[in-house]
Amino acid sequence: MTHSAMTLPQVRLTEKTAPESELIQVWSKRKLLELDKNGALFHPHRIDFSVLLFVTSQTASHEVDGKIIALNRGDILLFGKQSVHRFIQESEWEGIVITVSDNYWCNDLSPKHAHCIESLFLHCTFVEQNSTYSQMLKLVETLSCRTQIQLPVIKHLLVSLLLLIAEKKQAAQTMPGNRVYSAFLELLKSDGALLSINEIAKALSVSMYKLRRACIECSGETPKQLRDEHILIEAIRLLKYSEWPISHISEQLGFGEATYFSKFIKAKTNLTPIEIRREWNSVQFFHQT
The missing domain is CATH 2.60.120.280 (Regulatory protein AraC)
Structure with a gap:
């Protein structure tokens, strides 16, 4: 993207x-x-x-x-x-x-x-x-x-x-799967669009099982959870800082319909995309150690 x-x-x-x-x-x-x-x-x-x-x-x-x-x-x-x-x-x-x-x-x-x-x-x-x-x-x-x-x-x-x-x-301490996990993260960074986990596994030339195991070993989260976090953060950036219409943001992030994008945002934040544009500063969104 x-x-x-x-x-x-x-x-x-x-x-x-x-x-x-x-x-x-x-x-x-x-x-x-x-x-x-x-x-x-x-x-x-x-x-x-x-x-x-x-x-x-x-x-x-x-x-x-x-x-x-x-x-x-x-x-x-x-x-x-x-x-x-x-x-x-x-x-x-x-x-x-x-x-x-x-x-x-x-x-x-x-x-x-x-x-x-x-x-x-x-x-x-x-x-x-x-x-x-x-x-x-x-x-x-x-x-x-x-x-x-x-x-x-x-x-x-x-x-x-x-x-x-x-x-x-207590960040990732285990060696197994690190290469797969790192490649997975790089793919997320380079392609902001929503990809299925199957598509991601194919792009990395690994099985879905191996991808899932690598992600859980290195982060404690599944590939879907990590992908959704990445998409959510990028969606917030675009909603907060760009002037793009919500429909265009939805398209850029790979959602087929703006309604699917709105449901995704609502499920993750309990806010609509419009509310995020107006009110996101009042929401906690950082990882504290």
Whole structure:
């Protein structure tokens, strides 16, 4: 599915970065505002990278995929590629933002550890204040400000931090099925349209049984549950941030009839598509650890 008709800008990690720093960037609020001359950060935009947002101010708020999330000092927010977010201009946020490209975790990490970390960015994940996490991120910030940025050390710190979070969250720890599961998630990201589980299994050249086993082993959820979550999140983004008619959104997401789309949304959220456009900010929609 393409989003060219959306009135939603997409921000790329590498637009203004040197090749050697394309994998990761560490931003202070000052650096972000210096780069953002037109206030784009305060308007919804889709990203093609993963984000770790760390709060050092007393309170803050941030919007991700239609949900305005209240944050306190030491809290961490994680969200991944294709998310739609914005900084709340009225919020007195201070802290750091770490932006990471898709393949950053794959280099030098075992598939198991890379998978555990990537699973944290599948949805918007809220991590409550923890003194160990805060100390690690403050050290990351310090290292990033040096003349010779200590990128290997920063990576080791971030990997350790995220594996600690994943362990607490009891993210996927088993190896069997990870390749199938990862391919399944990539397919969901690359094709926003609603596909049957049988179609997905055929596209991945695996049996439905093997796909189901891989998904349950790695996430505790069935392929249908994971597919429906993905479709729901994308539907909310389009309802909240695009000007497309609901019938067009339904068509883009692969629903044969707009009525089926409305029934799907109603069953998942207890709201109609029209109500989501008006009221979604009042609905809880993030994964807390």
